[in-house]
Amino acid sequence: MLDNIKILIVEDDENINRLLGDMLHKNKYITKAAYSGTEALIYLENNEWDMVILDLMLPGIKGEDLLVKIRKHKQMPVIIISAKEGKDVRINTLKMGADDFISKPFDVDEVCARIDSSIRRYKEFSSAxxxxxxxxxxxxxxxxxxxxxxxxxxxxxxxxxxxxxxxxxxxxxxxxxxxxxxxxxxxxxxxxxxxxxxxxxxxxxxxxxxxxxxxxxxxxxxxxxxxxx
Known part of the structure; x- marks a missing residue:
């Protein structure tokens, strides 16, 4: 496990946000919870992150709009976790710059494995x-x-x-x-x-x-x- 990895969790459902945070803490990641797109943007502008976990249906700034803002300036992995369904939703968010798309409801072990994989790839790519x-x-x-x-x-x-x-x-x-x-x-x-x-x-x-x-x-x-x- 890589040390001092900071992950921003952007999810308006408090229970899901807490579940993801607890899971990541057990795997030695450092996390911060944001419950709206607007709150997340503040954290993104004032701190450096190694990953963003992003819901799409958010109060304030929508998840899709936040993803566009992230990709204008930052290259860290963004994993979408959303209840939105359909092939077009998945493809469009990947085209917009998301690294992965996980549908709700999700399996905690699968989410953890995908996060670990994305972090490892990011650290390799950051050698560019x-x-x-x-x-x-x-x-x-x-x-x-x-x-x-x-x-x-x-x-x-x-x-x-x-x-x-x-x-x-x-x-x-x-x-x-x-x-x-x-x-x-x-x-x-x-x-x-x-x-x-x-x-x-x-x-x-x-x-x-x-x-x-x-x-x-x-x-x-x-x-x-x-x-x-």
Whole structure:
């Protein structure tokens, strides 16, 4: 278990908030309870957190709106725990930047396992850093000024489109980009469901990173949604 992990629990139901807090305390996490989106925003603006557990149906600022505000400035994991149902709700919140979605009623052990997993991934992803305009993530270094990409010390000869895709993903580690997000950000035009174009460039990008010596497939497919690094 990692030490000094601080988790903000945003849940207006006092019993559920207390249940989550007790569970996390038993696992040595430090928690703070917020009972509205407005109260949570104050805590987010004045403190640093390693994770947010977020209900969607909140008084004050709605959970979806709070998620958007979080993702404008912060990269820590956000797990949605909500009674809202439907595939569209789950997909939309993931597209907005949530890391996971758990439906109510929930199994306490499953929630704990998902929190532990997200925290471990976050600590790995936080190894991504920027120094002198060079984005570093594990073995990959991306220089936006000279548009070069290296895997360790080996240069990956990317095309302009491949570079732009990787640049987009590595600038926002963990964020899931829909195919429309990728297309409109890279090609600067409206997305018209041209999945094949994106798939070919993603495949080529993965191949070139692997040929340069990458030991993992860093470009991950989130099925039904898009891609992330």
């Amino acid at each position: 850093s920027i120094f002198n305009g060079i984005f570093k993530y594990k073995e990959i270094s991306l220089n936006k000024d000279n548009r070069e990409v290296f895997v360790n010390e080996v240069k990956a000869p990317l095309t302009s489109i491949e570079f732009e895709i990787l640049s987009l993903l590595i600038t926002y580690p963990r964020k899931v980009f829909s195919k429309a997000n990728v297309f409109e950000s890279v090609w600067k035009s409206e997305y018209l469901c041209d999945d094949n174009t994106i798939n070919v460039h993603i495949s080529n990008l993965r191949s070139k990173l692997n040929k340069a010596g990458a030991t993992n497939d860093y470009i991950q497919t989130v099925w039904g949604i898009g891609y992330k690094i």
